[in-house]
Amino acid sequence: MQTDKTVTGRDGGNLSPWQDQPNVSLPDNTPTNNLVYDCLIVGGGITGLTAALLLQKAGKQTVLADARGVGFGTTGGTSAHINTFADTTFNEVESAFGKEGAQLFADAIAEGMTMIKRHVDDLEIDCDYESKPGYVYAESDEEVKQLDDIYEGAGKVGVAVQYASEVPTPVPYKKALLFDGQAQFHPLKYLQALKHAYLDAGGRLLENTRIEQTGYEDGIHLAGGVRAKNMIYATHMPPNINVFNFECAPYRSYVLAVKLKSGKYPDALIYDTQEPYHYVRSHIVNGEELLLVGGLDHKTGHEDPEKSFADLEKYTRKYYNISSVKYRWSSQYYVPVDGLPYIGQMPFAEKGIYCATGYNGNGMMLGSVAAGILADLVSGRENKYAGLFNASRIKPMAGFTEFVKENADVVRRFVADRFxxxxxxxxxxxxxxxxxxxxxxxxxxxxxxxxxxxxxxxxxxxxxxxxxxxxxxxxxxxxxxxxxxxxxxxxxxxxxxxxxxxxxxxxx
CATH class of the missing domain: 2.102.10.10 (Rieske [2Fe-2S] iron-sulphur domain)
Known part of the structure; x- marks a missing residue:
């Protein structure tokens, strides 16, 4: 199928609707060579820019470097859902990290959501931010059990949820949940506003600057001609060989933005509980309302992406009367073996090198709260979530089976693909x-x-x-x-x- 929005030179060959806008030229913002910065942030997505802005506003001198440009990677390809719940359920977190861990996880998600809304309000960002109800539905008896588990877990940590009698979906279902107070936005409009606020606060920005080699002398990190007391890798996955290669698995997710013949679009965020699952929402892009349908996630490099797009379109046409497919794109995320992201001092690295990875499919909220944790760590402040998401944590039981499975698969691909x-x-x-x-x-x-x-x-x-x-x-x-x-x-x-x-x- 040929669509009408395809480019090269992005994270992928297909342009998301968020990336379908002119690039903003930047002033000459080269760092001063003889200055030792408080922090070098590597990566210009939601984590990196939020952390950079928080640090700069706190009086730190920072420089942010991105190998391409702001929003090039995963943030530019997100489906831009903002939720009070996550792909890792609260019961799953409780099983691995206890009741306190589950409550902290719920609080962290809420804080990430609140941080986005606070930036939207304080910076007066025009980024299509809208509050919406969220629905999760089950189509089989087995999925109903999952739904009941989600309901129970959310209730224990105080996340507002109720059973729903109606869901604005044409898909037949057996049972459904309603989460009030969810939200959606245009992620790159949001990111561009953070960028300009960061520059206005005196931050330095280096686009088209890949950090490949780093050094460490007398407590100072050296990278890309920049000297800094601290470094943050906000690159979705820290570069080169590191422990997270064994603790996180890469997944590709697919999205279509389609025009409906009926002109009637659901005013909600809607998710099923299939494996892999589907999700639906609406968004006005360049003055035109579109239905966003996503899902069919699979491990990166393991399936046929063209078939995934074809299957997603087949699914969409089964339930919706489509007049045209306006956009199709995919994006990448990492699934952590024990269900929670890794945020903090990077294991086996020099002191003052921090990272954040393993957001699963919830990067908007978790990327925002990660930025707050990282900014606090760089500033020497305590953060109540730092222990839960500790990047050096060892949980012998949590995720052990998944750890073995994923790494056995890596070994198999490494050997079999050669011979x-x-x-x-x-x-x-x-x-x-x-x-x-x-x-x-x-x-x-x-x-x-x-x-x-x-x-x-x-x-x-x-x-x-x-x-x-x-x-x-x-x-x-x-x-x-x-x-x-x-x-x-x-x-x-x-x-x-x-x-x-x-x-x-x-x-x-």
């Missing part, structure tokens, strides 16, 4: 606009033939941990099935944890 590879197609049979792993003179090659017939040939070995990348035809990217690194057709890093590009292969 079971038998691709007989030659480069000559590669069709324009497609990519494939092929074998040339006994060597594996990641090859893409562009619309002009030019072949872009790359070494298919991921520069992060050595796994073999797979072609993502929907986003025109090479995706690593082990830890989620992604590259464009020329081998340039799109998203970490890789920091080095795939090597180009010169054709003779």
């Amino acid at each position: 079971s590879f038998r691709e007989t197609d030659s480069l000559k049979r590669l069709k324009p606009g497609t990519g494939k792993l092929v074998e040339v003179d006994g060597e594996k090659v990641a090859a893409y033939r562009d619309e002009d017939g030019v072949v872009h040939a790359l070494n298919p070995t991921c520069t992060h941990a050595g796994c073999i990348v797979n072609w993502n035809g929907a986003e025109k990217s090479w995706d690593c099935p082990c830890h989620g690194a992604r590259y464009d057709i020329d081998g340039k890093v799109l998203t970490g944890p890789a920091t080095r590009d795939l090597a180009a292969i010169t054709q003779s």
Whole structure:
């Protein structure tokens, strides 16, 4: 299917509606070379910009660096839901972290939500922020059990929820919950406002600046020509090999924005409880109301993304009378093995290097509250959530089965993709606009033939941990099935944890 909003040079080949806006030119904001900053923040998504703004307003001198530009990555591809609940249920958190942990998790989600609303109000941000009711429904007896578990867990931590008699969905269901006070917004309008507030507060911003090498001398961190007392990796996954590669699994999620023939759009956030689940909401984009339908998540590099989009469109057409598909895009997130994000001092790193990762599908709230935790840690202040989300925590039982499963899968991909590879197609049979792993003179090659017939040939070995990348035809990217690194057709890093590009292969 051909849609009418496709570009290259983003996190993926498909443009989200949030990214469908002009780039704002920036003033020359080069850091002063002889200055030692209080903090260097790496990553210009919701976590990085929020943390940078909080620190700058608290009187710290900071510089923020992003390999591409503000909102390039996951924040630019989010479906932009703001919730009082999360993908990890409160009962699941209680089972792993106790009643106090479950209550802290609920409070943290609420604080992240409140922080977004406070910024919207205080900075007078025009970002389409709207409060909406949220519905979660079950279609089978097994899903009803899940729904009852969600209800019970939410009630124990004081999150407002009730059973609903009606849900604004055409999908038949058996039982449903209503969560009042959910919200939605335009994430990049919000992010652009944070950026300008940060610059107005004296912050320094370096876009198109990839931090690849770091050093540490006399208590000062050295990176990208910047010297700083502290560093924050707000890059969704910290770069290079680190412990989180074994504690978080990368997932890809898909979204369509469609025009309905009826002109009637649900005024709510709606979720089913299938596995993988679907979600629906509406948003006015460039003056046109659209229905956003998302889901069908799968591990990055493991399924066929084009089939995922096709299945999502088939699902949408089954229940809604669509006149056109305006946008289709996908985004990436990381699932932590024990259900909670990792936020704080980075394990096995020099003192003063902080990180945040593993938000599951709840990056808007958890990214915001993570920014508050990180800003407090850099400032030497206590934060009541720091212990729960401690990046160095060890929970022997929580998530152990998931830990073993995910890492066994990584080992399998690392070994099997090398020794079971038998691709007989030659480069000559590669069709324009497609990519494939092929074998040339006994060597594996990641090859893409562009619309002009030019072949872009790359070494298919991921520069992060050595796994073999797979072609993502929907986003025109090479995706690593082990830890989620992604590259464009020329081998340039799109998203970490890789920091080095795939090597180009010169054709003779």
